[in-house]
Amino acid sequence: MNCISCIDYIIIGIMVLSAVFAVEWRDLLAAVVGMAAVSLFASLLFFFLQAPDVAMTEAAIGAALSGAVFIFAIKRTRRFETEEEEKPGWWVRW
Amino acid sequence: MIEISAYYFGAIALIMIGLYAVLVKKNLLKMLVGLSIMETGVNLLLISIGYINGKSAPILSEGVGPKGAVDPIPQALVLTAIVIGVATTAMALSAAIILYEKYGTLNIEEIRRLRG
Amino acid sequence: MVSILKRSLAIITILIIGYWLAVAMSHIPFGQDKMLVGQYYLNHVKDQTGAVNAVTAIVVNYRGFDTLGEVTVLFIASTGVGALLWKRKRERTARVPGSVVLTTGTRFLFPFIVLFGAYIFIHGHLTPGGGFPGGATIATGFLLLYMAFTVYEIPHKGFEVTEGLVGMSYVAVGLIGLLIGSYFLYDWIWQTWHVGTVGKLFSGGFIPIIYILIGLKVGTELSGIIDNMLKEGVSGND
């Protein structure tokens, strides 16, 4: 088996799930929290993978600070996604 | 069927979810959340490449010899990549704030329409 | 209808990319020893750099050039955010003051947070951590101050000048290496004098010095970014 202590399967599952939620939630604040959760679970995985330096940095910078910066941006803009998407991304067209 | 480890699977899944958000979503902040998730996925991929079964962290203090540690290079790379990711995110968010101040929306279709 | 079509098209593209990545990754076995250069670092890190933490030694010493670039990236981000959100007159717009718990807690905790951050970056060559998480911790302290007090602002002038001076000292440390050892970013402290014993605080050549500089720089820059994001232009001016 490839798993290290087998708890990692569960954490990977939760991490992917929070990523899906982060992308699908309409409330941007919730989405940012989901993103921070992905970062936190990833930092836990880094710890399992014997990378404590990276785990610390990811927790401090990836989860906490970038989450904070996102929240400030939401505070200065708006909190909810608006309408349904219809066309492909706008870089596809010239 | 190809067989890959759970960590690779998780990392690739994060990359794909992030890419999906960037390609499909219309809200700028949502796209940036996607980019951020993608970056986390890439970092996880790099770290799991450096992992070696049964070896411990590359801090050679007590009881860990040069033969008993995992590969330190990917960890150093990811340290750099995380900081770069946060820098990009901060830049992108301030551009988003300007866009919102000018157009009053974060929806890219709306912005396009308002710009004419 | 069209939306579903486009969305499924995007999903199919992404699945193809994902499959392709998975195929490529399946040729890189997980959990096996594939080290080439990495093993060299592990074997020689103690006597060549005097640091115990191999990751730190790589980040600061072996691949110091990357780190210089990384510090620059953060500097660019702080400068860029400042340039984009620049307004002639700006002030904070927070209306709700922090609760009693938050304000007293912040007053009490702030020095300890800064101290802890400093501890993290000073011990970077011995324990996990280093300049980046340490600096981020310090920035978190300032973030707390911002949240607790509606009128608090960092001393901008001082922070900007510190940023600049600290960055210059980093390059200057590298240039001293160029002068002494005739190589840019040469570890002139450890390689010429072997100061200190491996595993103690006083060791690691220029790693502690650089990590202190990085910690200060990261702390001031991230606080600057937070400050810029939180302040809005006063209406009437542009």
Place this chain on the structure above:
Amino acid sequence: MNGQYASLLIAIPLISAFFVPVIKAASKKAVMPFLVLVTAVQTAAAAWVFNEVYTTGKPIIVMAGKWQPPIGIDLYIGHFAALFVFIVAAVSFLLSIYNFKTIKIEPIDKYAMLFLLLMLGATGMIATGDIFNLFVFMEITSITAYALTAYNKTGEAAEASMKYMILGGIGSSFFLIGIAIIYGSLGTLNMAQIAQLAGSMNATAAQAGLALLIFGLAVEAELFPLNAWAPDAYQAAPHPVTVMFSAFVVKAGLYAAARLLYLMQAVGSWHSVLKLVVIMATLTVIVAEFSALRQRNVKRMIAYSSISQVGFIALALALGTQAGVDAGVFHMVNHAIVKALLFIAVGYVAVELGGDEVENFRGLGRRMPITAFSITIGSLAVIGIPMFNVFWSKLRIILATVDVGYTWAAALVLIASVVEAVYYLRLLHVMWFERSGERITESAALGAIMLLLVAVVIVIGVYPDYVWNLAQKAGADIFNVAQYIKNVPLMGVGA
């Protein structure tokens, strides 16, 4: 002097950029003159390095921290890097004078820092010899470029910058995945060692890794599917920044892509990646030329033309032959000069006449004769009229393309060139044969810069041999990987 002093090329802009806040605290007026001083010093340093490399014929290997590659990071300043570092520095020097006229929006001190760091990023991308370090410099370049694109703080600028950021973010993630795959297979990050070991890599993994690296760089190099940001960014960015984009930021991306492409030539699936790049490049040329045809904004039109020329270069670099690479490098040099000239002149017109729409150019021949003359020469050169520099490189690219057997690509590219002639001649017609407005006194310094560039264009056009020789040496530097490996003093680790 010791070759290690070439590291000053990185150290000078960096320490000066960090010094700007200190200067600003003393006096805000001093920032712009400081920029001129720094770029002048940088140009001198680059000229010294150029002279050193071309007289000794040996590349300078800068080893950071006295660590021999692959342990440490090395800067490989070979014939190509020496040539282009010099071009980067010289163009920046001209632009630092141009800045006085064109940059009026606050905060100028931050602009100065970003300007220096963009120059630093391009220099680093060209000089580095380590793929992760390449990533770091690529991020320095692109994050500075994002900030500078949005610098005018208009809605268009912010949108262009946002587009750039999102594509750039995808690109940099792909690049990092590419690094992960290559590192996972080979265990090293040094370019020379990668080239040495590339043959032992699994073909599928190598194909994926290389394609991801190229895709990541394609954002910077403006290749077709990933270049949608470019026209918007070129149009919205401050004028000096547009010049920098087209004169060397793109070139840095292209060079890095070409370098990685040729380093990996030992892998089994190499030709499929090469073919992919050829297709991307041809599409870039065609799409850009036809989009340029319907533009009313001159700056945007020239931006499209610039993209199509970049496609030309990419096509030449991806042919996989010595002749193609030489021609590509030659075209890079010519394109840098011509597009610097065109964008400087157009930006100057926009500053003086309040806009860069076609209407503003009506009767320019009488209103601003020197500028109009420069635009004319630049346009004729880009179209590929003989006796101007671009003619020679275009000719060589097409010959090389036919030589390899991509006749279809050569034909398509020729058609695109005809289209290019149409819209440039249309611009010239507006400038010279319509009349409006009265004469404006032109700035002497800018006139001198433009006339200098015009002179360079004509001199290279009449005597192409000197630059062609340089381009051949520089091309050999990219193409001859065995020599590259031999030049880097690799330490025997593992391999």
